[in-house]
Amino acid sequence: MRPPWMRIVLLASMVALPILLEAQAADPPKPPMDVYTLKNFLPTAPPSPLPASSVPDLSGDWALGLGGIGQSLSAADPAGRMRGKEPDIPYQPWALEYTMKQFPPTGPDAAFERTTDPNIHTCEPLGLGRIYMYPAKTKFVQTPAVVYILHELGPAFRIVWLNARHPEDPDPQYWGHSIGWYENGDTLVVDTVGVNDRSWLDQLGHPHTERLHFIERYKKTDANTLSLDMTVDDPGAYTAPWPGKRNFTKSATGFMRYMWVCSVRDNYEHYDKVGKSGNPGATSFK
Amino acid sequence: MKSKLFILAAVVVVLSASVAVLAHHGGNLYDTTKATELKPATITKFEWGTPHNQIYFDVKNAKGEMQHWVGSTEPAGVMLERGWTRRSLKEGDLVTVFIFAAKNGATVGNIQKIIMADGKELTTSGPPAGGAAREGGAGRGN
Numbered sequence: 001m002r003p004p005w006m007r008i009v010l011l012a013s014m015v016a017l018p019i020l021l022e023a024q025a026a027d028p029p030k031p032p033m034d035v036y037t038l039k040n041f042l043p044t045a046p047p048s049p050l051p052a053s054s055v056p057d058l059s060g061d062w063a064l065g066l067g068g069i070g071q072s073l074s075a076a077d078p079a080g081r082m083r084g085k086e087p088d089i090p091y092q093p094w095a096l097e098y099t100m101k102q103f104p105p106t107g108p109d110a111a112f113e114r115t116t117d118p119n120i121h122t123c124e125p126l127g128l129g130r131i132y133m134y135p136a137k138t139k140f141v142q143t144p145a146v147v148y149i150l151h152e153l154g155p156a157f158r159i160v161w162l163n164a165r166h167p168e169d170p171d172p173q174y175w176g177h178s179i180g181w182y183e184n185g186d187t188l189v190v191d192t193v194g195v196n197d198r199s200w201l202d203q204l205g206h207p208h209t210e211r212l213h214f215i216e217r218y219k220k221t222d223a224n225t226l227s228l229d230m231t232v233d234d235p236g237a238y239t240a241p242w243p244g245k246r247n248f249t250k251s252a253t254g255f256m257r258y259m260w261v262c263s264v265r266d267n268y269e270h271y272d273k274v275g276k277s278g279n280p281g282a283t284s285f286k
Numbered sequence: 287m288k289s290k291l292f293i294l295a296a297v298v299v300v301l302s303a304s305v306a307v308l309a310h311h312g313g314n315l316y317d318t319t320k321a322t323e324l325k326p327a328t329i330t331k332f333e334w335g336t337p338h339n340q341i342y343f344d345v346k347n348a349k350g351e352m353q354h355w356v357g358s359t360e361p362a363g364v365m366l367e368r369g370w371t372r373r374s375l376k377e378g379d380l381v382t383v384f385i386f387a388a389k390n391g392a393t394v395g396n397i398q399k400i401i402m403a404d405g406k407e408l409t410t411s412g413p414p415a416g417g418a419a420r421e422g423g424a425g426r427g428n
Contacts, residue, residue, distance in 0.1 A: 063367065110314055135364040152363065251367060258363040260336045270337055273356050273394075 041241050042233045044166055044193050044213055046181050053182040056220045058140040058147075061255040062248035064132060071107035073129045073202040073230065073244035080107040080204050088242050095207055095237040102205030109204070112271055116205070118198065123262035125156060125174040127199025128192060128214045129230060132246045139255050140188070140218075147180055147188060153260040160190050170194030172210045183217075190216040201232060201244075209236030224250040316386040321398045324355065325382035334372035336361040341375060341397055343383060357385050357397040359410045374408055375400070 071080030076088040084091075084100050091099070103111040105120045118124040126134075136153035147160040160180035170177045176195035183189055192214045201208055213233040221227050230244035324345045331342035338358040347353050359365055362372070375381075380403050387395040400408040 108314060135360055137363070253363075253366045257366055258336070258361070260361060260363060263336075266335065266337060270340070270358070273340055 041235060042213060042215065042231070044191060046163060046165065046179060046191070050163055050181055051183050053187075054185040055142065055182055056186045056188065058142060058188060058218065058220065058226070061137045061139055061251045061253075062226050063137045063251035064135055064246060064248055069133055069135050070246075071104070071133065071203040073133075073206060073232065075243040075245045078245070080104070080109070080202075083107075083109055083204050089206070090239040090242060092237055092239055098207045099205050102200075104204050106203050117203075118200070119262065120267050121264065123264055123267075124198055125154065127174055127201075128176065128195060128208075128212070129201040129232070129244060130199060130203070131156065132228065133203050134260070136260050137251055137255055138248065147190075149190075150255070152256045152258075154262060155256070155259055160188075166191075166193050172196040174199060176212070176214070186220045188218045190218070192216075207237055208232065208234045211236035226250075315388055315390070316395050317389050318386045318396075320386075321384040322387045322395070323382065323384055326380050327355070327383045329375050329377055329379040329381060330354070331377060332372075332375040334362050334365075336363070339365060339370075341383075341400075343381070345383070353393050355383075355385070355393040355395075357383065357395050359397050365410070368409065368411075370408060379403070 070078030072078055072083070072086065074080075074082075074086040074089055076082075077086045083104075084096055102116045103109075103114040105112050105115040105117045112120075115121075119126055119130075131151055131153060132138075134153050136151065138152075139150040141148040141150065145162055147162060149158040149160060151157065156175070158175050158178055160178045162180050164179045166177050166179060170193060172194055173196055176192040178190050178192040180188055180190045193212070195208065195210065195212045195214065197207070197209050197212075199208075200206060211234055215231040215233065217229045219227045219229070226248040228246045228248065230246075231241050232238065232244065233241040324343075327343040327345040329341065329343050331340075333340040333342075338361055340356055340358050342354070342356050344352055344354055359370075360368075365374075382401040383397065384399040384401075385395040385397050387393075397410050399410065402408070
């Protein structure tokens with residue numbers, strides 16, 4: 001004679017096992033690479049439950065400057081000397097071909113007079129990643145529901161919805177749709193999808209598609225230093241996620257003391273005054 | 287030996303940083319291995335702005351011919367960090383200019399340093415004049 005508790009365990013197992021097996025079988029396979037989906041390599045939803053965290057103080061004017069700007073988003077090649085051969089960028093063939101066809105406006109492979117840079121020619125917004133390739137300042141305005149990221153370059157601003165979810169089918173736009181949360185009392189995580197494919201990720205012309213899922217981790221390392229780890233998660237252009245890194249330091253010269261407005265006229269005039277005569281054989285910008 | 291290696295490593299680090307910062311729009315067209323000294327130079331125009339400041343100046347070459355130069359620096363916002371203002375230079379100032387000049391002999395380049403008549407130096411690179419340093423902080427990242 002079995003004790004009553006054993007009967008209960010057996011009965012529970014008979015009910016639970018098929019449910020568990022069914023759940024496993026119903027787990028959808030990863031979508032093929034040619035199918036549009038926002039479910040990329042990495043999850044696009046906030047962690048559940050959200051990590052308990054105090055709110056880091058991100059106030060101040062955060063400057064990218066000497067040694068911190070670089071040319072490429074590649075963490076292994078920030079100076080842009082290995083365009084197309086970066087050890088940490090897993091290109092899809094078309095993305096490699098696209099990158100190598102571009103004429104960067106700056107960096108070791110610069111060809112300013114022939115550049116294909118959409119920002120130089122038409123002041124297209126710089127977009128995710130590339131906004132941090134310039135020596136300009138960024139400011140965070142933290143509220144309980146939203147973090148506003150302000151860039152004096154552009155100028156541009158982004159809205160990060162705290163502890164929210166992405167819409168199911170966001171309209172692709174320049175800066176996408178961003179959600180965020182805090183971790184460890186020192187980090188703001190920003191998760192972005194719904195980005196159009198019109199911007200470059202950096203000065204070298206690394207492309208992305210509308211399937212881009214871009215993750216930023218802003219970590220306060222001390223009172224005057226902020227480190228940023230970025231992850232490019234784009235199954236439309238790359239075969240795996242890849243990293244980027246930048247560092248900020250606090251500046252006391254004032255945010256927006258000199259707003260960096262993109263002006264096609266200024267871009268072209270700068271080239272005419274300084275760039276053209278230094279370019280052997282160059283006669284005109286366009 | 288160790289100290290020589292250290293100096294070599296320091297030179298490499300400084301040069302790498304310089305290239306990364308100064309490579310904007312044709313750094314590969316300028317000779318970044320040495321700064322050319324031009325004096326006495328007369329400032330003819332100082333354009334303060336973005337994407338770069340432009341500094342126009344006249345200086346005689348070795349043959350005594352007057353040449354018109356234009357050099358650039360990082361944009362105004364960055365030069366504020368390094369202690370410059372839009373009033374740092376004015377037309378008629380007599381200065382000494384150190385510049386990474388174009389390899390092809392054109393009278394253009396990237397300004398490295400300007401020494402004013404009173405000996406005051408304006409440098410275009412290096413640690414910020416204010417910012418973290420003034421707050422007792424950790425200085426530049428990377």
